[in-house]
Amino acid sequence: MTMNNPVSATVAPVADTTSGKVLGALNDGVMAFRGIPYAQAARFERPAPPAPWSGLRETLAYGPAAPQVNPRGGGPSPVILAHLPRPAGAPPPPPLREDEACQVLNVWTSGLRDERKRPVMVWLHGGFFAVGSGASGDGAALARRGDVVVVSINHRLNVLGFAHLDDLPGGGFDGTGNLGMLDIVTALQWVRENIEAFGGDPSRIMVFGESGGGMKTGWLLASSAAQGLVHRAAIQSGPGLRMMEREQAAGITDQLLHALSLRPGDAEELRRMPLDRLMAAYFAVAAANPARSFTDLSCFAPVLDPHLLPRHPFAPTAPDQARDIPLLIGWNAQEMSFFMGNDPQGFSLDEAGLAARAATYLGPDTQSLLAQYRARYPEASPARRYIQSFSDEQIMAPTLLLADRQSAQGGAPVFAYRFDWQSPALEGKLGALHTLEAPFVFDAVDSQMALTGGTAQARALARQVSAAWVEFAATGRPAADGLPAWEAYGDQRRVMALDNTSRLLADPEAGLREKLARRHL
Known part of the structure; x- marks a missing residue:
């Protein structure tokens, strides 16, 4: 195909990113690119740019979600959706594919290299800060309108994304209480740098999210790390007035270390231990600290941080940086x-x-x-x-x-x-x-x-x-x-x-x- 011309209605779409070329799929006038890496990060490390690739990378399927399933099994779901009858003959949903390397995003667009700049809608999934994936936001129908580019994101969750280890002796855990949010910030930076290649306008980026996605949107509106990356915002059923106080988050960390039979000075073990062991401890601590409300987060959620989030997003007032959004x-x-x-x-x-x-x-x-x-x-x-x-x-x-x-x-x-x-x-x-x-x-x-x-x-x-x-x-x-x-x-x-x-x-x-x-x- 000719890379400088608009994509035809019959050719598999290819787009350039800062890390390499990606191959998507064309369906009924909409081009979908699924599972594009936007970052990489070792456990409890800040996100860094993804490793570049040569040649053409297929982005045809959703990438892995963040680990979120209890390795020891769980009880019946409190969510009513799990109790609704499925249509006759409908197969059960496939098991969720999980991986710690979950920093991937998906893009839907109706035009590449057609000299149009469409507004961009970046979807943040729900599930508080514990579960979910960007696959919950299929943007094909919105993109089919022809005037918007839709992006959805996977990022680190629960203990891997929000364990506040910053105050443990020895250092080396800077920002861990907000790693999941730093993943999202890095994804928004990727959008700013790359979305024009997908027919999008980097000066019109809307972030919208439901439930936990709304809370994440509130965090972005208050954090200097996200300043300039969000131009409109939608908060759907997720009024994140407050995040976690540092002292409260430190208490949860103490419980996590106790569940793993670790002392504060042994925290480096958290980087190396088998994931199943870490996740089992997380689920035990989370069960002992159930959520009380949408505005009082109890564990493994974003933490106040002097550099990233020096104040609660919308308590007692709205953040100054959100004034013109x-x-x-x-x-x-x-x-x-x-x-x-x-x-x-x-x-x-x-x-x-x-x-x-x-x-x-x-x-x-x-x-x-x-x-x-x-x-x-x-x-x-x-x-x-x-x-x-x-x-x-x-x-x-x-x-x-x-x-x-x-x-x-x-x-x-x-x-x-x-x-x-x-x-x-x-x-x-x-x-x-x-x-x-x-x-x-x-x-x-x-x-x-x-x-x-x-x-x-x-x-x-x-x-x-x-x-x-x-x-x-x-x-x-x-x-x-x-x-x-x-x-x-x-x-x-x-x-x-x-x-x-x-x-x-x-x-x-x-x-x-x-x-x-x-x-x-």
């Missing part, structure tokens, strides 16, 4: 049903059961808040009000708190949404659960048939939502045919309610927002 932020109406895979009783609570559970997250305001929920949702069952109130406390309240703090800077606009579309799964019990918006953002609802039903209404909303995200990547303002004019959040706290008929609302959570936010201040 447009932000799209939102949540799903019934987030927490996602985490009820091992909680069938939660779907059949009576009033007493609701009150007992609510006291654990609503505190002294339990009775008055439950009265507000009864008045606001008079037809809802106690179980549905449990899901609603728990979701609001865990994700709605800190999401709007983050939006308030970013908007208060008076810089680039903030745009907020609430995803209201109801999943038909399990006879509608799940509502708009955590992660449900993602296949709509990627215009890929048919890939999640168990949740979306593959209906015409789901496809229509997916076209609107994905178009709004693409427009935000291009211009810093979301908009799409079929959606009302999307005004900025501002003093009126405007929120776009995304549904079969979407509406722009003014402060729709008034009366609940401030009371629920108290636990997150």
Whole structure:
């Protein structure tokens, strides 16, 4: 093929990177390059540029994910998705391919060397800071629109990406509490240096992430290491107001060393020991320190660092460096049903059961808040009000708190949404659960048939939502045919309610927002 001409519709695509040429695959007008190395790193070392290669490197399959499976096996998944029925005859999903050398990324584009510069959408996967992979964000449908390049990333997770070893005697572990984030920073640097060869615009890079990916996006908005690498940001159901305090992270490190029968001075052993032994210890410590909420991270998560993250991302205020970055932020109406895979009783609570559970997250305001929920949702069952109130406390309240703090800077606009579309799964019990918006953002609802039903209404909303995200990547303002004019959040706290008929609302959570936010201040 001729390297200086636009790629034809029938020729396998080849692109140049700073490390060498890569061969992708062409499918229905979209070119996909999967598993491109963007860095290399030894265990507990900072990422470095990948080793260059000669000739043509095939990038046709997803690369390995970070190690994340318990070598000793685990119990039933608390995630409701694992409990949904699979279509008749559908094979089980293949086992996850893992490797410590997981610094790879994927690119989808509709044009190479065609003299166009498309906005770039970089997807950060969910799974808090413990699990997941960039394969969760297939960008083919977005790229097929012809005006955006999509990138997804694998990076180090859990103990390999966020074990805070910096304060151990002997040194040599600088920045280990944020290695997973440094991988992402290095990937964004790769994007800045290489994306023009894939038809992208390095001056319009949008980072968007769901759940843990949203928290990672918040870290990037606050870290000097990422300054200048992010031009728009979207935080989907991942209000990362705070990361881990250094003293707290050091305590987790003590537990890890104890689980491995190591003394602080023996930390170099962590670099050499078999991975299974290290991962087994990690899972033991993680089980003893379960996550308490989306805003109070308990273990193996990014750590405050005088050089990388000297302050919490959005507490008590928004970071100055994020002032001029447009932000799209939102949540799903019934987030927490996602985490009820091992909680069938939660779907059949009576009033007493609701009150007992609510006291654990609503505190002294339990009775008055439950009265507000009864008045606001008079037809809802106690179980549905449990899901609603728990979701609001865990994700709605800190999401709007983050939006308030970013908007208060008076810089680039903030745009907020609430995803209201109801999943038909399990006879509608799940509502708009955590992660449900993602296949709509990627215009890929048919890939999640168990949740979306593959209906015409789901496809229509997916076209609107994905178009709004693409427009935000291009211009810093979301908009799409079929959606009302999307005004900025501002003093009126405007929120776009995304549904079969979407509406722009003014402060729709008034009366609940401030009371629920108290636990997150």
